[in-house]
Amino acid sequence: MLESPCKSISVLNAWSESQEELRETQPVSPHGTEKRVKTKKKKRKQKQSQKRSVSAPQLCPEEDYKERVETKYRPDEPIVRGIFQIEKKSHDVVLTTTRVTWTPIQPETPTADRDLKKQEEYVDLKDVFAVKVKRRRSAGQQSGGTLLGITLFQCKKKGLKLKDHAIHLNNLSVDHCEIWFKTLKELLNGFKNRPKSLKVFVNPISHKKEAYQIYLDEVAPLFKLADIQVDVTITERKGHALSILKDCSLEDYDGVVCVGGDGSVSEVAHGLLLRAQMDAGRDTDSIFTPVQAALPLGVIPAGSTDVVACSVHGIRRAATAALHIIMGHHQPVDVCSFSCMGRLLRFGFSAMFGFGGRTLALAERHRWMPPSQRREFALIKTLAKLKPEDCELSFLTAKGAEDQKKAELNGDGGDICEGDWQSRKGLFLNISIMAIPCLCSMAPRGLAPNTRLNNGSMALISVGNTSRSEFIKHLKRYNSTNNQFGFSFIETHSVKAVRLRPSSQSSWTDDVSEENEESDSKNTPIISSEGTYPWNIDGDLLDVPSELLIRVHPQLLTLFGSDVEEAEETPVKCSCI
Template sequence: MSEPEEKLQGEQRDSTKKKKKEKRSGKKKKKEKKEQEEEQQVEEDESECVVLRGIFKLGKKSHDVLLTRTRLTWTPITPETPTGEACVVQPGVVLLQDVYAVKVKRRRAIGQQSGGAVLGVALFCCKKRGKRLEEDTLHLHNASSEHTHTWYNTLKELLAGFSSRPRYLKVFINPSSHKKEAVHIYRDHVAPLFKMADVRTDITVTERKGHALSVMKECKLDEYDGVVCVGGDGSVAELCHAVVLRAQLDADSPEKPVKPVLPLGIIPAGSTDVVSCSVHGVRDPVTAALHIVLGHLQQVDMCSFSSLGQLVRFGFSAMFGFGGRSLALAEKKRWMPSSRRREYALVKTLARLRPEDCQLSFLPVKISKKNLFEQRFPSLYFCMVTHFCGVGTEGEESWTTNQGLYLSISIMSIPCLSPHTPQGLAPNTRLANGSAALIAVGNTSRSEFVKHLKRYSSSSGQFSFSFVETHAVSAVRIRPRALTGWSEEESEEDGDSKTSPIIQSEGAAFPWNIDGELVEIANEVIIRYEHQLIYIYGHNPQEMKWCTVNLVHSV
């Protein structure tokens, strides 16, 4: 046999061996996949196995009630028709993940605090109405004390299996938020839900700005399951910063942000409640409280703000230029009512509209062209891009730098929804999508800038101007080229904005609006995007799909 023929036969043998090996490997993978599916099916079957079955009255009709590890269903007991045909009735269903409390019902006389004849079991659950969560109650009537207590104890045991639900919370209440309603909101709407769900609380009513931060630095957090803030955006910003900073201190990591173990709950009690609207979709304390007691958790992006190598704070959004100037002016008029103060500051800042001369640098996030998958599932798409492709960092990408005049520069890691901006200040971002939104508004006339601002109150179009640019970024650096700004004594001229900034004295600080709080910084600022840095109680109103109560009472 010639050498070429031997070589050919050898290649054929190798090819045959390779095919057999791939075939065995394929069979092995199929077998493993089948075993995994069987295990998953067994787990599902176990979860749907009937734990209890009994007869209860719902309304005036008797029902056959079934309890599994995940749900409770009830079907009315109906007699057969004369022809022997049974009526087909759709059973009512409630998922245990939507039940936050169970109580034994008793008949008590007026003034009687304990005891009384057993009437049955009451399940306290939530139902979804639009973006809101509402309280609902399912009454199961049965006069047997033994039967009732068996169901009560079993239900309590099953509800205790939801590990994400808090049992002990540290609560901060800002009594000065908005119209000083925070204490009443907590007492009337939140505390009863916490009590019903057997959630213990340790309450601190803050007395000054920075009080919550000082308490968080010193208190022992091991015994708590979460932290709750009752207040406006300023209180939320302070507590979010405090939670992340405390995690950083506990981990002895001064350079790198550390994800806190404790989640944060936000009860809206302010005038705009931007973070609460972005997380829950609505400004509703009951919705926020139900998310907390049910243990709904989500990871949310944040940003770190630093200057000259020193951390300034952690936050969700920042505005430089118009946003910072208007807030600085509003802070000087604290004696005014909040709504009037905001309107006054807005009008005055527009009258004194001046651009900032600065160097804007940013690290763009590499994202391919929009496709159908990205448009339909933006958060999942961005997370996949971030995971597989990576977010651009200083070592991997070069900074994109622009020098010029800017009326406003905004950096936002969340959509920043509010009643005044229904689509959000950054409508193209999400709560945890792998990038922050940079919105840079170049110098233009006052009339054009006002048109841009008005678009935020409508559905879209706020970025469809030649002087507005947007970018998905992982870091931003803003370096003022000259100390520019305005003073209280400036002339209030009408007409278009000036093309050259006003020179201010050396050493003056620039006002920044960071999460609605005024922060004055005299040097360049570096903003870094921090992916999913904090856990917040709630469900993303734009992307999360979760099961709600289906109380179909057949009574």
């Protein structure tokens, strides 16, 4: 994972670059005290030169360092060693290829060695994401200033939360700090998964329209600290990110970041994957085998539910998401493709048909309402008019797919044939298909706790026809530790592919016309053209004219994050049920 330090020539210039500097501001001194300040400065200068002579690098002088950068460092052998003040105490500090270790300097006693071992502290370089030169500057001063030392920025883990933590190594010697700074920079540049340049999409209308502010306050400062170049687009309309991703030069970036809710994440993920298919010359108007996306995707949660962010971070925190990106934590995830009549409609992580699709369609037609009010209104209204969908559901179980694979290996199988599929025909209240667990505050164990981020299969949850009260009981269980699927009218399967053919065309169009009669036609555009069915794909409405084929593609996309079991959040009770 570590690159030979001699390759990173740019690092040798970084010492003098202003962006590498961390400023400790000091108030401008009033004119009357100028003389006193001058004498103080003189004294400080004298002290500095005294300190310099004490704490210059001890084991590895500059010549030695230059020689070392031309050869590979040996693991765990000290590269640089010196004295720094840490939290106002002098410490003996050692840098190896893997960690920085510091031990307090104390007068020798018979038990000194044992005591020192106890007081030894360290930080692993794999947890350090930035090193800066620390200077004291007066207010308004743009450059120069008194060198105070160097600061390491560590990514600290507390539960699922990631936090940045500064470790100040104070030493007033320029030579000393320069050697430490350059060596640390070279070692940090060796972590190849960490992005240097990112394309960022911000959806300004997500949830409470706070996405850009969240980016500016919680994410941009961390990216700056980690010296990541960013190219930010604030999206102007639905499909904007997709159109950019189809055409832009991706070679300039090491990753793509989306600041927004699930709809935005889904659009960016679809854009990245569609672009990969275009680049690989795949015919998306056929049932094709997709290629992986070229770049990893970072998800900064700024939506109302953020199931993708919760599933890959376990927590809805912009700073945690940003640190996963900065540290280059890669998590491969399974992705679904949605095709209709042999044509790819889109890629995504989850889909809902029936109650989930209807609720979203209704909410979308009331966009003029504030987001939470709109969702509650749609949920209550759809529950009040609860109707089952008459459809034919076919699915290829993960086991069936394994048998198919084995048969192919033995030379007795070809394409997936009808015989490998199971079918159910009848009335369903809701059908969910999810490639990721879909953790969120309303379902801390996930909407689909039976699937993992990259287990190569999707969870199929079909809720058959039942009474409204039984259906509400099932919905309420998502919020508790009770098994939400423990009802006779619910079936769950681990599947590779699903086909859903609705036949209850009349029931949906009836709802639309009835709804339109009641509502203000200026504010609520008629959504579905006749004969289409509303699907909820990652919180985005997709009108599908007929049968939808959903396939899972194992590890098609890499997200910045890690695999988590459960969302670390206090369950939120949905106030309306």
